[in-house]
Amino acid sequence: MWRRIRALVIKEFLAVWRDKRSRFVLIDDFGNSGAFEIVRHLRASGEIKPVIDAKDASVVMVIPENFTRRLKGGSAGVERGRPAVVQFITDGRTSNSAQVLAGYANTILERYNAEWLKRHGGKPVPATVVVTRWFNPNLDSQWFIVLGLVAVLTLVVVLIVVALSVARERELGTFDQLLVTPMRPFEVMIGKTLPGLVIGLGEATLIFAVAVLWFEIPFLGSVPLLYGALVVYLLAVIGIGLMISSLVRTQQQAILGAFLFIVPAVILSGFASPVENMPDWVQWLTHANPIRYFLIIVRGIFLKGLPADLVFEQLWPMAVIAAANLGIAAALFRRRLY
Amino acid sequence: MKAGPVLRLKGLVAKEWRQVVRDPSSIAIAFVMPMILLFLFGYGVSLDARNVKLAFVTEAPSQAASRLAASFEHSAFFDLSRVATRQEAEAGLLAREYRGVLVLASDFDKRLAAAWEGRAAAPIQLILDGTDANTARLVQGYVQGAWAKWLQLEALTEGRRIDIALTIEPRVWFNAEVRSRNFLVPGLIAIIMALIGTLLTALVVAREWERGTMEALITTPVTRLELLVGKLTPYFLLGMGGMALSVAMAVFVFEVPLRGSFLVLTGVSVVFMISALALGLLISTLAKNQFVAGQIALVSAFLPAFMLSGFLFEIGNMPAVIQGLTYLFAARYFVSALQALFLAGNAWSVIIPDLLAMAALAAVLLLITAKRTPKGLD
Numbered sequence: 001m002w003r004r005i006r007a008l009v010i011k012e013f014l015a016v017w018r019d020k021r022s023r024f025v026l027i028d029d030f031g032n033s034g035a036f037e038i039v040r041h042l043r044a045s046g047e048i049k050p051v052i053d054a055k056d057a058s059v060v061m062v063i064p065e066n067f068t069r070r071l072k073g074g075s076a077g078v079e080r081g082r083p084a085v086v087q088f089i090t091d092g093r094t095s096n097s098a099q100v101l102a103g104y105a106n107t108i109l110e111r112y113n114a115e116w117l118k119r120h121g122g123k124p125v126p127a128t129v130v131v132t133r134w135f136n137p138n139l140d141s142q143w144f145i146v147l148g149l150v151a152v153l154t155l156v157v158v159l160i161v162v163a164l165s166v167a168r169e170r171e172l173g174t175f176d177q178l179l180v181t182p183m184r185p186f187e188v189m190i191g192k193t194l195p196g197l198v199i200g201l202g203e204a205t206l207i208f209a210v211a212v213l214w215f216e217i218p219f220l221g222s223v224p225l226l227y228g229a230l231v232v233y234l235l236a237v238i239g240i241g242l243m244i245s246s247l248v249r250t251q252q253q254a255i256l257g258a259f260l261f262i263v264p265a266v267i268l269s270g271f272a273s274p275v276e277n278m279p280d281w282v283q284w285l286t287h288a289n290p291i292r293y294f295l296i297i298v299r300g301i302f303l304k305g306l307p308a309d310l311v312f313e314q315l316w317p318m319a320v321i322a323a324a325n326l327g328i329a330a331a332l333f334r335r336r337l338y
Numbered sequence: 339m340k341a342g343p344v345l346r347l348k349g350l351v352a353k354e355w356r357q358v359v360r361d362p363s364s365i366a367i368a369f370v371m372p373m374i375l376l377f378l379f380g381y382g383v384s385l386d387a388r389n390v391k392l393a394f395v396t397e398a399p400s401q402a403a404s405r406l407a408a409s410f411e412h413s414a415f416f417d418l419s420r421v422a423t424r425q426e427a428e429a430g431l432l433a434r435e436y437r438g439v440l441v442l443a444s445d446f447d448k449r450l451a452a453a454w455e456g457r458a459a460a461p462i463q464l465i466l467d468g469t470d471a472n473t474a475r476l477v478q479g480y481v482q483g484a485w486a487k488w489l490q491l492e493a494l495t496e497g498r499r500i501d502i503a504l505t506i507e508p509r510v511w512f513n514a515e516v517r518s519r520n521f522l523v524p525g526l527i528a529i530i531m532a533l534i535g536t537l538l539t540a541l542v543v544a545r546e547w548e549r550g551t552m553e554a555l556i557t558t559p560v561t562r563l564e565l566l567v568g569k570l571t572p573y574f575l576l577g578m579g580g581m582a583l584s585v586a587m588a589v590f591v592f593e594v595p596l597r598g599s600f601l602v603l604t605g606v607s608v609v610f611m612i613s614a615l616a617l618g619l620l621i622s623t624l625a626k627n628q629f630v631a632g633q634i635a636l637v638s639a640f641l642p643a644f645m646l647s648g649f650l651f652e653i654g655n656m657p658a659v660i661q662g663l664t665y666l667f668a669a670r671y672f673v674s675a676l677q678a679l680f681l682a683g684n685a686w687s688v689i690i691p692d693l694l695a696m697a698a699l700a701a702v703l704l705l706i707t708a709k710r711t712p713k714g715l716d
Contacts, residue, residue: 053678054687058654083502089509092520092681100472103479110482113502123501126453126492127460129485131478134431136468141655144470149645156636164629172548248363251628252541256363259533259640264374272650274473276437277388279381296434303469310433 036104052091059101062087071116135303143217147302148271150207151294154230155237155266158200159258162241165192167254185334192245193238200234201227211302220305229297229311232318236290239325246332270295293318346560350568357542358572364538368580372530376584379522380592389417390477393427393436396420397444402492406442406462409488415480431467437477439465454498520595523588524676525649527581528669529640531607534577535614536621536639537632543569543622544631570615577611578604588680598679602689606679609693610672613700614639617668620707642667649673671695 039057042048048060063086070084088105110128117124136143169175178188208226211217244257268282269275269291275283286292293314300306300314358364392410396403410418419436421427427439441463449460464481466474493500546552555565585603588594596603617639625631645651646660647669653661664670671692678685678692 050687053682053685055674087509100475100479103475103482106479106482117501123456123499124453125459125489125500127450127462127485127489129464129482130461131464131466133466133468133474136471136474139468139471139474141471142657144472145651153641156641157633160632160636164632168629250361250363251632252361252538252545253363255537255541255628255632256367256533259537260366260371260374263371263529263644264378266644267375267378274470276391282378282381299469300434304432306432313433 166245221301236322242329400447532643539618547626616703
């Protein structure tokens with residue numbers, strides 16, 4: 001089963017070599033799995049620490065001296081309830097790869113178990129878990145990240161362009177010239193909105209193209225739905241940008257203000273860590289975050305071919321946020337202009 | 339005319355410092371942002387999946403099936419909903435109501451009974467939502483854990499024996515409780531310092547060019563070196579202050595262990611800060627206007643610190659081209675050294691190469707900046 005995982009990562013891996021006999025098959029299983037690459041064999045437990053410290057290996061597998069004895073005893077029922085134990089040491093410094101690697105190892109060990117029992121007359125396990133993965137059969141995490149980048153990169157660029165638009169004019173003194181023209185605040189605001197919209201659409205289209213052509217991510221949904229959602233998302237972002245722009249006096253304040261929004265907003269969006277893992281009150285906060293909805297829409301339209309009714313479920317809260325943001329921005333704008 | 343270099347430098351630092359103090363935005367980035375982020379990382383963000391929503395479909399209810407459901411319900415990892423039909427559960431998977439669906443086919447009970455007598459194993463079908471690949475992998479691991487527990491209970495209830503030849507004993511070093519905030523905090527420090535060191539510096543120097551005050555400074559007896567040192571010192575202090583605040587809050591409020599020495603931590607941060615300032619300086623000499631400088635700083639400092647430093651996404655999982663790219667940004671080395679210092683201790687085998695790489699990057703950046711800085715007024 002694990003062969004289908006087609007592991008995307010070649011993980012370094014090494015084994016401490018103590019028991020002299022039946023470990024060969026096990027080590028081969030790991031070496032051939034595609035998920036692991038055996039980089040070194042160690043002979044004493046004292047050699048483990050330097051290897052992990054220096055990140056020469058992400059995993060050290062320790063095979064104890066009694067491995068073969070226990071393995072045979074376990075299957076023959078002599079040492080009942082005392083199967084052979086393999087220690088699997090992972091590096092907890094780097095994200096949650098430790099848990100993911102343990103998952104890979106478990107799958108390999110399960111298969112090893114089944115084969116050993118079959119060959120040595122043990123009883124097979126009465127029930128197994130048969131896994132099917134929908135929407136991303138090979139569990140390629142790049143799909144998740146690249147599609148998330150559509151939301152994050154357009155956010156960063158559009159927000160900064162819009163936030164700077166008024167601040168720059170004010171800092172350079174050209175804003176006063178705008179004030180003496182017959183233009184109404186609303187018209188000035190439209191003029192500041194459109195460039196952000198155009199840049200955002202262009203950038204998102206570029207990332208869509210990279211996603212499909214370079215990363216070969218499947219696109220199963222509808223293009224009009226995707227672009228409709230993109231426009232609503234961009235309007236929500238532009239609203240925030242205009243708010244920042246009308247509150248600040250200098251370009252420096254505009255850029256730093258934008259970052260004060262971007263960093264927490266991206267972290268609380270589901271871009272890297274699932275919203276469901278957050279405590280309830282933080283999950284509640286994320287409902288005001290337009291990135292949250294757009295991430296679900298982009299990933300859903302690409303990978304799941306999300307139907308229109310499910311897209312609208314995410315789209316309407318985003319539209320409410322966009323309307324609120326633009327409304328507040330317009331009010332701030334008017335106050336600033338007169 | 340008699341004024342010595344020390345006095346001139348003092349004047350420049352004082353001028354720049356006044357600019358920092360008068361503009362609340364730089365103070366906010368150095369001190370408010372770390373507090374917000376630590377608060378979020380401490381209480382909000384977690385990569386560890388809990389209460390995974392799972393749908394459970396039994397096409398023909400049986401005792402073994404309800405015992406299986408119970409073992410999932412008792413696990414803290416799952417939030418199990420019993421769903422009547424497979425179609426309903428699959429629709430829920432599309433709508434993100436569930437992360438996965440467990441299906442026991444109508445012949446499950448019969449096949450399980452046959453399997454106890456030595457026939458082929460009865461299948462428990464698990465359909466996972468693969469959209470979030472990382473979470474899907476974790477969920478699969480959790481399901482297999484719950485399955486193994488159920489098997490043992492089942493054997494006890496049925497009075498049968500299960501042969502297990504081999505088990506695994508996982509050990510996670512440096513972060514035994516697998517708390518994600520422990521490895522997220524170093525990334526946070528890298529982001530703060532990249533924002534202050536590169537973005538803020540690029541902006542303030544570009545502003546002097548944009549407003550024409552740089553020309554005014556050049557016509558004074560101040561030398562180029564004095565000008566640079568005078569401009570960078572306040573931001574260096576601001577960045578180190580933000581770092582100190584982050585470390586203090588991480589250690590004392592959020593109980594992230596600091597296993598390495600504080601002195602080494604300071605040394606590593608100083609080297610990173612210098613490379614960040616050097617990058618900011620180079621950007622502003624190339625751009626000379628705040629808008630362009632801001633955009634370049636974004637692409638060359640903030641995004642790499644966020645995406646390519648290995649604190650959020652593991653570098654080993656990136657495509658080869660992007661992995662190669664990470665070597666060009668100091669954030670990669672800084673995050674790796676910080677992770678070692680916080681969680682593993684003074685692991686010199688990691689820290690020394692990282693320090694050398696950061697120092698080399700800083701030297702290259704400073705060299706290019708020196709070559710690119712105009713000698714006088716053109």
